[in-house]
Amino acid sequence: MSLPVYLDHASTTPVDPRVATEMAACLSLGGTFGNPSSDGHVYGERARECVEAARARVAAAVGAEPAEVIWTCGATEADNLAIFGLSAHAHGRGRHIVTARTEHKAVLDPCRELERRGWQVTYLQPDRRGLVDPARLAEALRADTVLVSLMHVNNETGVSQDIAAYAAVCERHGGARLHVDAAQSFGKCPLDFGASGADLMSLSAHKAYGPKGAGALLVSRRRGVRIEARQFGGGQERGLRSGTIATHQVVGMGAAFEIAAAEWQSECRRLAVLRERLWHGLESQGGVLRNGAAPDVVAQILNVSFEGVEGESLLAAVAPEVAVSRGSACASASGEASYVLRALGRDQRLAESSLRFSLGRFTTERDIERTVAAVGGALAHLRRIAGACTTAR
Amino acid sequence: MSLPVYLDHASTTPVDPRVATEMAACLSLGGTFGNPSSDGHVYGERARECVEAARARVAAAVGAEPAEVIWTCGATEADNLAIFGLSAHAHGRGRHIVTARTEHKAVLDPCRELERRGWQVTYLQPDRRGLVDPARLAEALRADTVLVSLMHVNNETGVSQDIAAYAAVCERHGGARLHVDAAQSFGKCPLDFGASGADLMSLSAHKAYGPKGAGALLVSRRRGVRIEARQFGGGQERGLRSGTIATHQVVGMGAAFEIAAAEWQSECRRLAVLRERLWHGLESQGGVLRNGAAPDVVAQILNVSFEGVEGESLLAAVAPEVAVSRGSACASASGEASYVLRALGRDQRLAESSLRFSLGRFTTERDIERTVAAVGGALAHLRRIAGACTTAR
Amino acid sequence: MHYSTLTRRYFAAAPGAGSLTGRGVATGIAGSREQGAWVQLQVRTEADGGGNLRVVEAGFLAFGCPHTIAAAAWLAEQATGRLLTADLPLPVEAIRQLFDAPVEKLGRLLVVEDAWRGVCAAAGV
Amino acid sequence: MHYSTLTRRYFAAAPGAGSLTGRGVATGIAGSREQGAWVQLQVRTEADGGGNLRVVEAGFLAFGCPHTIAAAAWLAEQATGRLLTADLPLPVEAIRQLFDAPVEKLGRLLVVEDAWRGVCAAAGV
Numbered sequence A, B: 001m002s003l004p005v006y007l008d009h010a011s012t013t014p015v016d017p018r019v020a021t022e023m024a025a026c027l028s029l030g031g032t033f034g035n036p037s038s039d040g041h042v043y044g045e046r047a048r049e050c051v052e053a054a055r056a057r058v059a060a061a062v063g064a065e066p067a068e069v070i071w072t073c074g075a076t077e078a079d080n081l082a083i084f085g086l087s088a089h090a091h092g093r094g095r096h097i098v099t100a101r102t103e104h105k106a107v108l109d110p111c112r113e114l115e116r117r118g119w120q121v122t123y124l125q126p127d128r129r130g131l132v133d134p135a136r137l138a139e140a141l142r143a144d145t146v147l148v149s150l151m152h153v154n155n156e157t158g159v160s161q162d163i164a165a166y167a168a169v170c171e172r173h174g175g176a177r178l179h180v181d182a183a184q185s186f187g188k189c190p191l192d193f194g195a196s197g198a199d200l201m202s203l204s205a206h207k208a209y210g211p212k213g214a215g216a217l218l219v220s221r222r223r224g225v226r227i228e229a230r231q232f233g234g235g236q237e238r239g240l241r242s243g244t245i246a247t248h249q250v251v252g253m254g255a256a257f258e259i260a261a262a263e264w265q266s267e268c269r270r271l272a273v274l275r276e277r278l279w280h281g282l283e284s285q286g287g288v289l290r291n292g293a294a295p296d297v298v299a300q301i302l303n304v305s306f307e308g309v310e311g312e313s314l315l316a317a318v319a320p321e322v323a324v325s326r327g328s329a330c331a332s333a334s335g336e337a338s339y340v341l342r343a344l345g346r347d348q349r350l351a352e353s354s355l356r357f358s359l360g361r362f363t364t365e366r367d368i369e370r371t372v373a374a375v376g377g378a379l380a381h382l383r384r385i386a387g388a389c390t391t392a393r
Numbered sequence C, D: 001m002h003y004s005t006l007t008r009r010y011f012a013a014a015p016g017a018g019s020l021t022g023r024g025v026a027t028g029i030a031g032s033r034e035q036g037a038w039v040q041l042q043v044r045t046e047a048d049g050g051g052n053l054r055v056v057e058a059g060f061l062a063f064g065c066p067h068t069i070a071a072a073a074w075l076a077e078q079a080t081g082r083l084l085t086a087d088l089p090l091p092v093e094a095i096r097q098l099f100d101a102p103v104e105k106l107g108r109l110l111v112v113e114d115a116w117r118g119v120c121a122a123a124g125v
């Protein structure tokens, strides 16, 4: 049996073969396998050079300085480091955080943990386009607000938020630092850390054809941002994140980010065409609603609600032909994944019968045709089985 | 110029080619690149299967149950999770920790951080063999001791401690959990988590021919050990360690641990012979003292103090021919690296002019010969330059 | 979500999906779309000699997760050819285990049972 | 630790390593093994016409890090052929920069300077 079409790139991407080649060169004897912390020999020195070259590539790709890049093992760790690290540093000035209901759990769960420790957190509601309005943010800021955490591109719907506008609001407030979870945005839309005015930014390699288990937190130097470390021992990353640096992992991230920075625009143009083809194919099945409107949404993502079918069954019925996702991969067991869809005007039931199609670098026209046929077949089958239930409503 | 002989395996090892092959199969399109958290399709399912197979391999290699394995991105994270996670859970019962001066910084630095937060920490001195005496541990335990953290094999000297004896002391105490940093021991000596009686154990892949950036914390289920999570969002690892699991990394660790479990005994026999050959070659240079005596020290490590030369210059002089290390890679900038050597009876100066030769899977007889020649040449050169200084003393 | 082979087979083939019409049809409906599971079960029965009803045809409609659909299809299939009794061919917990459904799915399978009760009530059993 | 090419060259070749004996030799010794750097500098001088001393030969011994050894070797080399003056050929901070030594190495280079001072004192300069 042939494998299903992979349209779940927002969950993870395959590693680009060019990236895998660079990673392989850092593993075995004869490669750059040394410990970047080893100070006394050429093996360590070469590994350090690779790590610093990778840092420079990531920095260049996102408009940061190399010294602003703190390696982590993913955006989850970066989000945790940003939120706990900033709050530990700033708690003397206040204990209030502003974020949004539509953030990833890697932001929401640390915020909940801080609430357990006595912090106050305001969870903003997005508007009907799925976006947090900067004016709402301004209203939510208090004298004791020390951190705002708002994402760039939403992992469920692909809507892209105006982080520069949030930065401007925080700037006027004066005391609140802005953390941006950009795990889903790099490679899908313009991203310039320095120009954005953000203080902290989380990145992930495996959403951009790099390896899983690699990421970075950007900490603005120009803006003088200070955070506390969370992982101790060894003093790597200027003491901000101890632990042996995984050379092949950061080299993979560097290669992936360089490639994406060079290719994302043409890739987006190509994928926007495929995405619209997919949408028109699905739309023609009837009872199909698009979540998120064109200019706000990145080219890679199409989120669709299907009338008259139950979501889990729809996913199961298409699974032999197409790999897609309901909500985000790590929130799929909970109902919260649908906050953003409900904000977009979908009722709970429609939100639950929604699929996220996320296209990627290796997606072909043939994949799209196969997807449309599979979803069409599944819809017809399930609607026939559901019979009166759906019309009786 | 040919590369120097690599005798710094205690800092990091190259990835075994068999491991690299398994890792490569988890990266690219066509491989098992899916997100193990993706619930709705075969890509995620296959990745999950790989992750669970790797968990079973690691567990089998160290005498643990699969459900006791919590993936981390290395032993540094595992040490931090053990110490902060256990202390957060147990702080109601007491705020005292016992550890040793000779622990790795990944243990010492979290302990220092806890001291800053009001905890009390007792740092035990090792005896003249470099070992922490279980009787000293028993004396140090207090009614409010909640955690003991003692390593298995020391990263500087290779001395191997009797963790079962420490476990017995903790057991008698009743309230103190035992955490064992086993980053340096797996693959170098017998290791059985279940039989040891330890409550928590840190493992690292890259010390055993697996990838950097992969590790695990073992949390004993039979002993009912509870810790608090430190990284939130996504709920992976039963909520104890959120974040996308890096399939290729844990698969690499699983493969590496399976290989090491099968081969470590014959490897140790082979390396013990090479290590003695190295020692005799060095000894014949004169003014050379061995740190750590035979039955206590694993076969892979030879720590030697050199009279009449300064340590940094010795390292620099041998570097074109041999890659070795002074102390441990991540502590080499500080003087603390020599605690354990001073305990073994070396004065500060001799401790500072010590080298750690750590042999590994791909070390050959030829490598040993080259090393002896290089060190001999460097010693003669430096001693000639030092002239009267060393004799005048 | 992992589905057993049996679940996948009944979910994909959905034998007996559709409505029955005409004489001797008893219908039971339970659940709602809002609660995530809705099931309609129907049987056409004929009286056997001894005052019992024998199911000669059964059908179902269902809106719900794969386990709900598979269980409804299986129940319609099992019922066919048997005497109609108030008891399910297997207790609902056994049906859950048969399809290897997680415990949290039990509520949905109870909707299938409720639909069966409705059928029996409509048929006067 | 990263060493510059110049450091590596003087450290490896150590030109001038050894002791001078005989007439006209001035010796300066500074530091100790315990403090991590010990340097002995020696020059053999001849009086030139104008009442100055010219260094005709220089040598050193050193126990210390590669920067210490390199700096001592370099100093002996530089001194040879010049008039002996209390000033180093370059200020010690400039020597640090010449060898690209980290700032925390300055203390060790001051030992080299002290040895030079000792030479000058011994030679009456």
Ligand SMILES: Cc1ncc(COP(=O)(O)O)c(C=O)c1O
Binding pocket: A010, A011, A073, A074, A075, A076, A077, A079, A104, A106, A151, A153, A154, A155, A181, A183, A184, A203, A204, A205, A206, A213, A214, A215, A328, A330, B243, B244
């Ligand atoms: C918006 C967002 N933030 C954070 C993460 C977590 O990133 P990582 O998988 O690198 O831990 C993800 C992806 O899972 C994401 O989509």
Ligand SMILES: Cc1ncc(COP(=O)(O)O)c(C=O)c1O
Binding pocket: A243, A244, B010, B011, B073, B074, B075, B076, B077, B079, B104, B106, B151, B153, B154, B155, B181, B183, B184, B203, B204, B205, B206, B213, B214, B215, B328, B330
């Ligand atoms: C004893 C010991 N503990 C912990 C560590 C840290 O492990 P890792 O490099 O996987 O973070 C090391 C190695 O650096 C070690 O030798």
